[in-house]
Amino acid sequence: MNKNPNFQYVEKALIKILMNRFSAFLPQDDLRKIKECLSMSNFSYDLIEDTSLFELIEEGTGRFPSPLRSIFSQLSLSHEKPIPSYYAPMPLHEPFMTPSEVPPSLNTLENYWKTIAKEFCRFWSNCPDDAQVRISYFLYWADQWLSNIPVGSKKESVPLSVYIRLVASIASVIQKGEHLTLLMGDISGIQRYLFDISRIGGGSVAKLLRARSFSLGLIADAAAYDLLERLGLPVWNLVLSAGGVFYLLAPKGIDTFIEQWKKEINQNLYEKYHGTIVLHTSKTEVSLHHLENDFPSCLTNLFQQIRKSKSRSFEEILIQDGKWNEDVFIHPVNTTEEFCKSCRRYPADAGNKERICKYCQEDEKIGKLIPKTKYIVFHQRNGDISIFPNVSVSLIQEEEDIPADSKWIVIINQHPIPQKGVPIQQRWMTNYIPTAPKGGCNHCKEQGLFTEEGTPLSFNCLASLAKGKERIAYLKADVDRLGMLFSFGLRNKDERYTLDEIMTLSRYLERFFAGHVNEMLEKKYRNIYTVFSGGDDLFLIGPWNEVIEFVKEIHQQFVTYVGGNTDVTLSAGIEIVRSRIPLPHVTKMVEEQLEFAKEKPGYNRKLEGRNQIAIRRKPVEWGDFEKILSEAKRLGKWCLKGCISSSFLHKLYYFANMYQSLQKGQGSAFKLVPLLNDQIQRNITGTFENKQQEIENWFSQLLQIDVAEVRWKWAHMKLILEVAQLYRESEEEDSYGNQNIS
Template identity: 30%
Template sequence: MNSKTYQTVLLGALFHDIGKFIQRGDFGGLNITGKHPEVSATFIKSWAQFLAPWADLPLLENLVARHHESSSFPETLRAQNAPPEMREFCLLVSRADNYSSAERDTETGSGNYKTKPLTTVFSRLKLRSETQAKPKYYQPEVFSPKNLFPGDEAKLNPAATGKLAQDLGKALQEVSKAKWPSFQVLYTHLIAVLEDHCWCLPASTQEEMPDVSLYDHLRTTAAIAAALYQYHAARNDFSEKNIINDTEQKFLLVTGDLSGIQRYIFDIASIGVGGVAKRLRARSFYLSAMLAGLAHKIVADLDLPQVNIITISGGNFYILLPNTKNAHDYIKKLRIAVNQEFLTSFGGELALNLAAVPFSGQEFRHYNLVQRQAREKLLLSKLNPLSDMLQDEAAWRENAFILEKMKTTNQGYCKSCGKLPATKKIDDSIICTLCDQDLRLGKELPEAKMVVFYSQKPEHPNSFSLPGGLWGLLASKIPPVSEKAIVAYLFGDGEQKGIPSIPVRKVYWSNFVPQKDGQPLDFDAIAGCSKGKKMLGVLKADVDNVGALFSLGLGDRGSISRVATLSRLLEAFFSGWVNRLLTDKFPNIYLVYSGGDDLLAVGPWNEAAELISQIRTDFVRFSGQNPDVTLSAGIAVVKPAYPIAHGVSAADESLDKAKSKTPKTIGDGKDQIAFLGETVKWDQLPKLLEEGRALAEWAEKGQVSARFVHHLLLYARMFDHYLQNQKIEGLRYIPLLHYDLHRNVKKAEDTLPIHKWAQSLADISGNSIRHLALIARYALLARRSSNAR
């Protein structure tokens, strides 16, 4: 494989449509007349001196100028008319471009390319609604979680677009002035620059609903071109006939995840050893680092750019590979090697699941279905985790069932996890190597600015081992040049100053931990921030029907670029925006994980309810107010000393209730929250919480007694009996409540609101009586018992 030609193809695919952006504004005095391929070629010429060490310049100019085969473009701009020595590579990039936007030829639209905005992809999603959601649009702004929320403005402000173009020009100018240590570092930095500036502009303005970002189109085109080049290089066949063959299975979609995550994170035997709160965050981070590290190892070992990781979020990844024997063999060997490590070092508690699906170029038209096929194959493999370790084609491997490393020494088993042999003394307890690593990571995480992944152990005392021969390092600044470094993940909105010495990606990992005086709070301290009783709220939430949204919600528009756009935005909301919410407004909430399409948090019980109410409000704005894109949540209220595994299990049960239809549910289930034994629709929650706070305040002031509040729970059960069985005796609560009110709450000017609220409970169609139990339980928890009679 010719490395310089390969690098040229990667650059050509990444910049083939850069002319679409440059045409929108002043871009350093470049000539922006002509069709966008011509403008892209002009840009490459302006960068000639800088690009010369990395690319074949004549080829690169032709790749960006001739990336179309359609007769709608002049013959001089068609791939099939490129010089003979370059034609096959122009056709390769052209095919990659077509595959990325596979369905685009079925739509025609119109509009001023300078003012037509990017429509949010959420406006396209459709599952149950009879009509399409009203389109919402993004404005030209540098990428940040705060800019994820589309609005109603259907035209771009040319001045704002021009400024963004200028910002991109300045960023690229800085790139061209620098000396780069390697092509990989340069290419990764270019990807980051394009994401920051091209995420909010449409890849095509000729569609009726342009909902694919230019960035996602460029990165997926580059990924496809890389896989396509390697496929043909492996066969030593770059003939035009074979390059344009759309039916041959040239591609391999690999998906992977881990089994045993929940058990590994939450099964901590001893609360006293190191503190559960620190340990949970460390374990959650470690699992995320495992998966990210393995994904980057795959593309690095196979000499693919990082754009070939199509998505990595929510505990799984999808990677585009060439469908070659080398790729198949590598994936099989990796799975065996990592699972052998999991078996010996983790006692088989974790397992790596990998599945691969070959497919052809024409199947990119329905890439979402290819991804679903890969996911289904992965789910089947999860039914037999570690099967490669325990059996071969003929029989069981009997020796594999005996784990020598799991045998205890005279120090016994770890006092924290209770599973692995104890090796290190911490205070008065002896713990295992992995739990010791948890403690160290838990201390380092709050101050870390990034995590760096290495292919070999770095010369740093605080590095930590990862499966697959990888190593990680939590750091506050970019480490020096190292051939061992694969990539550095820069957390959040951290600023990258100067030219990086290793590949750097900006990621939004949920890493917020409540602190006091620079030290993470434990669960008892977090519970102490509650209103009223010191209780924890264990919160779980996820997007409803997310699988169907990807496989069915896009209709026949499930291209790889559109799926990539949707996945990236969901990850940015849950990892980026939710983390920012906690930083700005909810500093007492402990975020165990948040990414992909779900989250788990632990906080003061009342703040957990307020947080998820805010998240849901923001999610509605984020998803363009599409009624088919909904969120469900469950909160379990537990004591701070309650085993966290049981608390999470209770939150899971609440989430299941939120996704179910109940006698009180209006319409279908889902799009709800289950809290304090009640399942309610989101729009009802703020009013119910307000009533709960008011009832607690009346109790604190002594205007109502605790007995009266407990009687309300009885009346709630009576109403439920009426609602579920339609038996009139359930309505006896009305006269009983009337009697209770007049006997125990004196009528005076300051108690009029109490009488008015209590009388409203006689309305059997009202939300207050339907969810009276939530209101009463909230009040009993929120009141300060020392002041209430």
């Protein structure tokens, strides 16, 4: 095993990639400046010397710079390929990007390459001396400047920054056409553990929940980091990490080493999480040629191994020397001890007044740190969160507080680069949660309670911020058919796709679900709480009216983000409840809603679910959802202003039931129409400013039950009324069925 990667070799390969493009795209004058800049530095290399790796990876750059095509405009689940769309060449600015069908002009691209050259010189004349640190800064620089230009016209959807990162990790483990190990890790059981342990009522679970999901989300990175440390490999060899799954490149011939690492990690996980959370791994030794030309079969192989591993969890720990190790089945629990008031899983800390265990105390502390965190620092011991015996993590707000023993600094979102002589990496992360403002939460004050500034607001507090009825909404959403998109969807005309394409797609999704969602919450939806958001899914909780506005907007933006590709869609489930209903219960309910959205066809659909949102067990298309919301808002407003009575809305609900029977062939329209007409005559009377005509029209239109638009309204009437009644504060006389909602 090669304990020390040849960093000079790695750097040479990376600069070669850049120089290749500079030589092709830049005028002689600019090229000369670059060469001068390189030769003046302390660590200049003989760039004429070629590397064998380089011959294998570079297929020629072409003579002209090309634009970056959106990876979403390559995804297709049918034989039709979508219309190509492109990104403008520019530095990484914000997580959200809009592709355009009009590619940027050659002139724009050439000018951008001149900017890159200038920025590279600026970076190079100012970069750290330590080779490993310098390469990590270079990769960070590449993320900033090379994220919106492609590898070349052959890999037109892969940003140069992603390719450079992959080459860096390949060059760190092999030098010639040798083999390397591609390792896949999968941390399973996180969500189950998260909701199982969060049983505290009263909405105060908010204090711990984000901390818990945050810490659990770090397990995958920590496990990968632990292996890299043991192997003496740099952090960039973790080529992908999202949603608990990671890919890592390592040298060949390290099977026994990996088994030992995995066993120790799982032993730790077993002790801490009692068998709920498990690390599964799979690995394959591949040549560079194989990696580039036959990646789909590598991946199939890796997934098959993971599936097999999932069917025999913890075997490595439970079986020792071919025999069952019975000790591990017994967790030391002292029955006379009192259990933690919060999680009821671990013994209460005797020194704690509130009888809370040490884990819950740690989570309360972390919960306050998360929204202010700018850097996640990995070190060996004594951090804020201890994950494995040799991996500890600290959440840092200011650069000067970064501990001296830091080994790896993850810069969250777009905070400034710390100058600490330690390898860095940027990550998108949703770390926003609503917290008590200066002077404490008003809602709590009214209850005679005090919530300290910066403490996460409880779900009761969030409910008090809702319009109309004090309800919170749980929202769960994810990308439809993700597995298929990542394999079948990415294949080109030769039925191929490559690791850097997988990395690219994963990064774009992470950018949206972690980076963009965080921006939306920070800037606009400041009362919405993140349980988690990243990878390809999100789980948020907030005042009901803000959550429904948020989901409407995030869906519209997702459509824009993927360039309107109809194969890349989002489904969501919403559950609106009182804040005191226990989290695990509502979580199950909102998961059911999401399943409804994915499986049950909505109005006017015949077979398929997906690309829908489900609320109150009713899957509706996104367009219908927007219409339902605006109708509900309208009725809610009329009701609030006293233009129509709530008892009239109740009668309308009754008519909606009648209409449904009618659709099933029961009852008759002869009865419904006159009855409804009678009610309208009796209820819509009097004058309501200038609204009179509008209201009359809205209701009398309902009588024309043969008109398509009216049929649509009747089909969705119950949902419209259920949402409309949420706008009314009064808690009386709302009895539309489900007791959770009213």
